[in-house]
Amino acid sequence: MTRERPVPARGPVPGRRPVPARLRPSDVLRVGASGLRTRPTRVILSALGIAIGIATMIAVIGISSSSREQLLRQLDRLGTNLLTVSPGQTMFGEEARLPTTALDMVERIGPVRTASATGAVGTGVRRTDRIPEAVTGGLTVQAATTGLLTTLEGGVAEGTWLNAATERQPAVVLGSTAAERLGITRTGVRVWMGDRWFTVIGILKPMPLAPEIERSALVGFPVAERLLGFDGHPTTIYERSEEEAVEAVRAVLPRTVNPENPGEVQVSRPSDALAARAAAAGAFTSLLLGLGAVALLVGGVGVANTMVISVLERRREIGLRRSLGATRGQVRVQFLAESLLLSALGGVAGTALGALATAGYALSRDWPPVVPPWAVGGAVGATLLIGTVAGIYPAMRAARMSPTAALSTA
Amino acid sequence: MSVPYSGGGDARAVGTPCDARDPDTSCDARDPGTPYVVELRAVTKVYPGGVHALRGVDLAVSGGELLAIVGPSGSGKSTMLHVIGTLDRPTGGTVRIGGYDIAGLSDRELSALRGRTLGFVFQQFHLDPGLNALDNVAEGLLYTGVPRGDRRERAAAALERVGLGHRLAHRPNQLSGGEQQRVAVARAVAGDPPLILADEPTGNLDSGAGTEVLGVLRDLHAAGTTIAIITHDMEIAEWCPRRVRVRDGRIVDDRGDGTGRPAQTMKEVRT
Ligand SMILES: Nc1ncnc2c1ncn2[C@@H]1O[C@H](COP(=O)(O)OP(=O)(O)OP(=O)(O)O)[C@@H](O)[C@H]1O
Ligand SMILES: [Mg+2]
Numbered sequence: 001m002t003r004e005r006p007v008p009a010r011g012p013v014p015g016r017r018p019v020p021a022r023l024r025p026s027d028v029l030r031v032g033a034s035g036l037r038t039r040p041t042r043v044i045l046s047a048l049g050i051a052i053g054i055a056t057m058i059a060v061i062g063i064s065s066s067s068r069e070q071l072l073r074q075l076d077r078l079g080t081n082l083l084t085v086s087p088g089q090t091m092f093g094e095e096a097r098l099p100t101t102a103l104d105m106v107e108r109i110g111p112v113r114t115a116s117a118t119g120a121v122g123t124g125v126r127r128t129d130r131i132p133e134a135v136t137g138g139l140t141v142q143a144a145t146t147g148l149l150t151t152l153e154g155g156v157a158e159g160t161w162l163n164a165a166t167e168r169q170p171a172v173v174l175g176s177t178a179a180e181r182l183g184i185t186r187t188g189v190r191v192w193m194g195d196r197w198f199t200v201i202g203i204l205k206p207m208p209l210a211p212e213i214e215r216s217a218l219v220g221f222p223v224a225e226r227l228l229g230f231d232g233h234p235t236t237i238y239e240r241s242e243e244e245a246v247e248a249v250r251a252v253l254p255r256t257v258n259p260e261n262p263g264e265v266q267v268s269r270p271s272d273a274l275a276a277r278a279a280a281a282g283a284f285t286s287l288l289l290g291l292g293a294v295a296l297l298v299g300g301v302g303v304a305n306t307m308v309i310s311v312l313e314r315r316r317e318i319g320l321r322r323s324l325g326a327t328r329g330q331v332r333v334q335f336l337a338e339s340l341l342l343s344a345l346g347g348v349a350g351t352a353l354g355a356l357a358t359a360g361y362a363l364s365r366d367w368p369p370v371v372p373p374w375a376v377g378g379a380v381g382a383t384l385l386i387g388t389v390a391g392i393y394p395a396m397r398a399a400r401m402s403p404t405a406a407l408s409t410a
Numbered sequence: 411m412s413v414p415y416s417g418g419g420d421a422r423a424v425g426t427p428c429d430a431r432d433p434d435t436s437c438d439a440r441d442p443g444t445p446y447v448v449e450l451r452a453v454t455k456v457y458p459g460g461v462h463a464l465r466g467v468d469l470a471v472s473g474g475e476l477l478a479i480v481g482p483s484g485s486g487k488s489t490m491l492h493v494i495g496t497l498d499r500p501t502g503g504t505v506r507i508g509g510y511d512i513a514g515l516s517d518r519e520l521s522a523l524r525g526r527t528l529g530f531v532f533q534q535f536h537l538d539p540g541l542n543a544l545d546n547v548a549e550g551l552l553y554t555g556v557p558r559g560d561r562r563e564r565a566a567a568a569l570e571r572v573g574l575g576h577r578l579a580h581r582p583n584q585l586s587g588g589e590q591q592r593v594a595v596a597r598a599v600a601g602d603p604p605l606i607l608a609d610e611p612t613g614n615l616d617s618g619a620g621t622e623v624l625g626v627l628r629d630l631h632a633a634g635t636t637i638a639i640i641t642h643d644m645e646i647a648e649w650c651p652r653r654v655r656v657r658d659g660r661i662v663d664d665r666g667d668g669t670g671r672p673a674q675t676m677k678e679v680r681t
Contacts, residue, residue, distance in 0.1 A: 018526065325526065
């Protein structure tokens with residue numbers, strides 16, 4: 001070192017008040033992260049609280065969104081143009097009946113593309129004649145017109161559907177649930193209906209829009225009237241029309257089916273139930289969401305606690321920084337940045353965890369996994385809010401610390 | 411705001427410390443016409459609880475001086491250093507640092523003044539154990555507005571200056587006590603402040619390491635930096651060209667020309 005070493009202008013310029021330099025954003029980040037780097041265990045533990053809260057909320061929202069998406073896609077596939085007509089009640093509160101001509105009348109409505117009918121038959125279906133009549137297993141026997149499968153856009157899983165020939169014979173097609181309950185997996189076996197054997201010729205695929213068909217054993221109208229004492233009155237008429245004409249058809253159906261007593265006719269749209277379920281699935285369980293919020297709150301308290309301890313432990317560092325020229329504002333910013341980084345760490349981990357849980361659950365149920373972007377945005381927002389709120393008090397404390405107290409040995 | 415020294419001189423002259431590197435410049439600290447780097451007038455400090463740590467201190471330090479502030483424990487040395495270092499405000503009296511009356515400056519402005527005018531060296535080094543020597547020194551420039559790349563460049567130069575150019579990547583726990591304190595000195599001088607304040611810089615070191623650190627301070631002084639060393643080690647005090655004795659919050663003795671050269675080594679003092 002020589003005495004001639006050139007020295008640039010030093011110290012303050014007289015006549016001007018000293019103005020502190022601004023911290024660059026990158027330096028704020030670095031200084032905020034420096035406090036985390038030296039205490040990794042504590043950082044992970046306090047970020048974990050935030051992570052659990054965020055993960056819970058993301059998973060709750062994600063899973064219900066996935067379930068909703070799945071129902072909406074199903075609805076899309078099944079269509080919303082199916083209407084069912086069933087008897088209501090008479091003016092005197094008795095069960096009404098649909099006229100036997102009802103199906104013909106419905107088929108005559110212009111926009112109706114296809115219509116078919118089922119009629120409840122008063123007997124049960126049993127695996128053998130040795131099971132008592134009273135045990136029905138929740139299954140019903142129904143007469144069905146041969147067009148039913150077309151109208152419902154259903155399919156056969158096993159065997160065949162009723163045709164012009166088999167609808168006159170003691171042949172039966174089982175709905176998916178009925179087959180399952182009866183323990184029947186293949187055609188050719190016989191079941192006991194009324195007081196005689198019927199041969200199973202087909203098993204249907206599931207029908208989400210007509211769960212009552214899934215629980216039925218279906219026979220032809222003619223054989224039902226001939227062998228099972230069926231009165232020929234349909235109990236449900238299924239009808240599909242052009243999508244745009246659904247409301248118009250719905251309006252004319254009661255009068256068409258029963259001109260004398262249109263009030264005794266009930267019309268409903270099976271897809272409405274699915275749509276309602278989809279809407280309900282979208283409205284996530286508020287209880288779980290509340291749990292996530294509580295976890296998040298606890299996580300925020302944990303971050304605040306960590307920050308307070310950090311400030312107390314780092315009195316000397318704070319004093320040193322003040323002696324190096326840090327203003328109170330810069331100390332405050334440092335600890336706020338640290339708190340924000342801490343909770344952001346939890347937020348990122350929680351979002352990843354929640355998305356993973358959503359994907360795992362959805363895929364295990366064959367749902368399309370959906371994490372709505374607004375949920376991720378909300379998680380980021382919540383994280384920043386928590387980081388700020390949790391950091392304000394510790395940061396103020398750090399900034400208020402006197403530089404000498406912070407540097408004292410004691 | 412400019413506060414010219416009451417004894418004379420104009421605003422421009424204040425804060426242009428006389429240059430010890432130039433032997434022709436007169437740097438007599440007690441010349442009222444000379445601007446001082448440090449000027450305390452009737453400074454008192456009463457701590458809450460009624461402890462009178464300073465009871466009317468008058469002290470003027472010119473640019474380029476090397477002085478020791480000595481006194482028994484509890485005499486008020488550290489308090490004085492805190493007041494000079496603008497880390498604490500006096501209860502009474504006037505404090506001027508680098509030409510500024512600190513009573514007229516806000517906390518923000520004092521911070522800026524510290525960042526640019528003052529370098530501190532503490533008894534317990536205060537290094538960040540997680541950073542290597544280079545980054546520890548560079549951290550000293552964080553609040554000066556210099557970009558990071560330049561900070562590290564200047565830090566390397568400062569470490570070179572204290573003889574640690576070969577230890578840039580070492581962490582504090584990989585350095586000896588003397589080396590750690592030299593890193594702390596490098597941090598204090600990296601921004602090239604006109605005034606270095608050292609509170610017991612060798613208090614935690616054995617005499618060999620202490621000598622190393624004093625050697626570095628001597629070189630800095632030779633390069634023109636004003637240095638105040640607080641110590642209760644009489645040997646170190648004798649080594650300094652100017653010695654200010656403090657007792658019970660008062661200056662009881664002040665002798666020597668601060669711009670003089672210290673003994674080349676501590677050994678010269680001892681013998
Ligand atoms: N923050 C404080 N609050 C109250 N009293 C204080 C405070 N700091 C110092 N003192 C008191 O002020 C007096 C001077 O203290 P100071 O630290 O300046 O002494 P010192 O000369 O540096 O001593 P040492 O050589 O032991 O470091 C002492 O009596 C001390 O107890
Ligand atoms: Mg002391």
